[in-house]
Amino acid sequence: MDVPLPLRGVDVQGLLIHTNHAFHRGKVRAMSLDQQIKRYQKAFQEDRLSKPVRCRSCGREGTLHWHAVYRRSLITFNDPVVIPVRRVLCSVCRKTFTILPEFVLKFHRYAKAVVDLALQKRNSLSYDAVADFLMDRCHRCVAVFTLHLWRRRFQTS
Numbered sequence: 085m086d087v088p089l090p091l092r093g094v095d096v097q098g099l100l101i102h103t104n105h106a107f108h109r110g111k112v113r114a115m116s117l118d119q120q121i122k123r124y125q126k127a128f129q130e131d132r133l134s135k136p137v138r139c140r141s142c143g144r145e146g147t148l149h150w151h152a153v154y155r156r157s158l159i160t161f162n163d164p165v166v167i168p169v170r171r172v173l174c175s176v177c178r179k180t181f182t183i184l185p186e187f188v189l190k191f192h193r194y195a196k197a198v199v200d201l202a203l204q205k206r207n208s209l210s211y212d213a214v215a216d217f218l219m220d221r222c223h224r225c226v227a228v229f230t231l232h233l234w235r236r237r238f239q240t241s
Contacts, residue, residue: 117160117161117187117195117197118160118161118162120185120186120187121158121160121165121167121187124167124185124187125167125168128167128168128170133170133183135148135150135170135172135183136148136172136181136183139174139176139177139179139181140179140181141174141177141179141181142174142176142177142179144174144176144177147174147175147176147177148172148173148174148175148181149172149173149175150170150171150172150173151170151171151172151173151180152170152171152180153168153169153170153171154168154169154171155167155168155169156168156169156188157193158187158188158193158194158195159193159194159195159198159222159224160195160197160198160222161195161197161198161221161222162222167185167188169182169183169184169185169188170182170183171183194226198218198222199234199238200238201218201221202214202217202218202226202231202234203234203235203238203239205217206231206235206239211228211231211232212228214226214231215227215228215231
């Protein structure tokens with residue numbers, strides 16, 4: 085069943101995420117958010133994270149170098165997790181950029197899957213009901229105003 089989703093990559097139940105990088109014999113594999121986080125953390129520990137080919141600012145290729153690491157908290161369906169996030173520096177224009185994993189939204193503490201599930205539920209429930217649902221599902225209180233902001237920012241229809 086094809087369902088238009090506000091954020092690409094989460095199935096109807098909001099439990100599985102399809103990533104662009106998880107291909108197996110030409111088919112996209114479904115991974116839970118927890119699996120994606122573990123896979124990312126392992127890749128980070130083993131220094132297997134890839135950096136972009138070209139700088140977003142000046143557009144030159146081969147000028148990006150690993151620069152720094154910071155810790156970022158992420159609210160998931162289970163417990164909040166802290167993940168390491170890498171930064172790159174362009175040796176030409178001297179700009180730095182953060183390399184976020186696919187399951188993280190820029191400037192948001194909630195995982196992409198949590199936001200997407202909230203927006204899916206909002207199609208059939210009131211804002212208050214969605215906030216209650218997230219309290220039950222994530223054990224986190226989400227303000228109704230935050231749900232309004234997510235809908236304005238991420239939902240196109």
